[in-house]
Amino acid sequence: MSTRLRITREAYSELRSHLFPGDHDEHAAILLAGVASRPNSTRLLVREVHPLDASEFIPGNHGYRQLAPSALARLGARAHAERLALITCHSHPGAKDSVALSEDDLAGHCRVFPHLLNIVSNGQPVGGAVFGEASAGGEIWLSQDRRVGLDGVDVIGETLAALAPTPQPVNNDVASRYDRQVRMFGAQGQQILRRMKVAVIGLGGGGSIVSQHLAHLGVGTILGVDFDRVERHNLSRIVGAVPRDAKRRTKKVEVAKRLATRVDRSINFEAIDGDLVDTAIAARVAECDFIFLCTDTMTSRLIANSIAQAHLIPMVQIGAKIDQLKGRISSIYVAVRPSFPRHGCLACAGMIDHVALQREGATDAEKAAQNYLNLPDVIDPSVVTLNGVAASASTNLMLMAITGLAQPGNYAHRLLDARSGFWLTLEEQRDPECLWCGESDRSRFARGDSARLPVRLGMTKETRRHLFSFPRRG
Secondary structure (H helix, E strand, O other): OEEEEEEEHHHHHHHHHHHOOOOOOOOEEEEEEEEEEEOOEEEEEEEEEEEEOOOOEEEOOOOOEEEOHHHHHHHHHHHHHHOOEEEEEEEOOOOOOOOOOOHHHHHHHHHHHHHHHHHHOOOOOEEEEEEOOOOEEEEEEEEOOEEEEOOEEEEEOOOOEEEOOOOOOOOOOOOHHHHHHHHHHHHHHHHHHHHOEEEEEOOOHHHHHHHHHHHHHOOOEEEEEOOOEOOHHHOOOOOOOOHHHHHHOOEHHHHHHHHHHHHOOOOEEEEEOOOOOOHHHHHHHOOOOEEEEOOOOHHHHHHHHHHHHHOOOOEEEEEEEEEEEOOEEEEEEEEEEEOEOOEOOOOOOOOOOHHHHHHHOOOHHHHHHHOOOOOOOOOOOOOHHHHHHHHHHHHHHHHHHHOOOOOOOOOOOEEEEOOOOEEEEOOOOOOOOOOOOOOOOOOOOOOEOOOOOOOOOOOOHHHHHHHOOOOOOO
16 A cells, blocks of 8 residues: 655655754644545645644644644644545654654554544545655554654655655666666656656557657556557558557557557557546546547647546647638648646646537537538548657656756747747746635636546536636637
């Protein structure tokens, strides 16, 4: 059973500044977090950080310090109202690479947590975390009689970091096939890749190349999602597809799995023949550590963006577009759009078109009625080299983030004008009232399993009304 805490880089910086102000004393805070629970794992997704001052972290009766009952009651009531988990946390200033709860800490949990569970209720856990300078650990009470250790803390930002209770051993005996890339980011970076589970949604022109890149990099588990089949007109774009696949109408996920396992037989490729709009498939994607969105539908953009924000999962959406005007090429561009938690939200950037959403959500009969001229489906132009640029840029973005090599600007949406070779970086758009990444109580941000995702069984009237009233941005 793996239990981890996930927190954005900004929230962690706020927390760390409070816990380690430089006075070498202990300080405390309370975190309110969404929960994503699976049979073999629990993720606690920090939504709110509440630093406690000296009046709420007082001298203890049984140890050095304790949290004031008033703070626990106040934030326990908020956790109950918001259906969030409550995690107390404090610092051990002398600890650096290793940290652990003291006997006094554990005894305090036994006195306080049974009451906290009753206050928080709603089946949400409570827990206690302790932070060292570069480490974190603790315990989580999933119920009165079920406790698990906190395996670590994942910090999600332009660079990704993982804090553990003790230093993680580095296996320098990596396979010789990875020698050249290990020279760039080290054996530890290679181990991070091997532990990752990465989703690739859409395995056509862009997604098939992303999947191939991930296999060559040595990502441990690739979750590929696509319901479509190979056809003759896309043989020129799908990496790994051959004429026999078009003749047999092979599923794109089968082609991607075949290619990945040929690259590296030890890779676990989970092929999902289906659509992200299905609740069960969205739940599988929410288990991943990174998401590549390589489809061209507004519905998949909407759902993947909501998963990224609700579950604190970094995501990149890619695409390539060739526009024509009066039979002539007017523009050729490649898009790479990161959607990290509270950064680059596709909804805030105006990249989710409500008209296209309505059109995609129409029934077959409604679509037939709308096509009153009985025009054939239009197949847009597409070239594998454009897909390759998008795939390489996005996987490089992931690689820089997880190995700590990224520099400021890694969040930025960018467009390549393929004819001029000029990259355009777009200014980030943020809407504090956004339903997915915003700061209001109605936001789905970091709510985990309790967030109502816009999938087949989760599209409420409120969500639909909000989606179809998005302002159009340039």
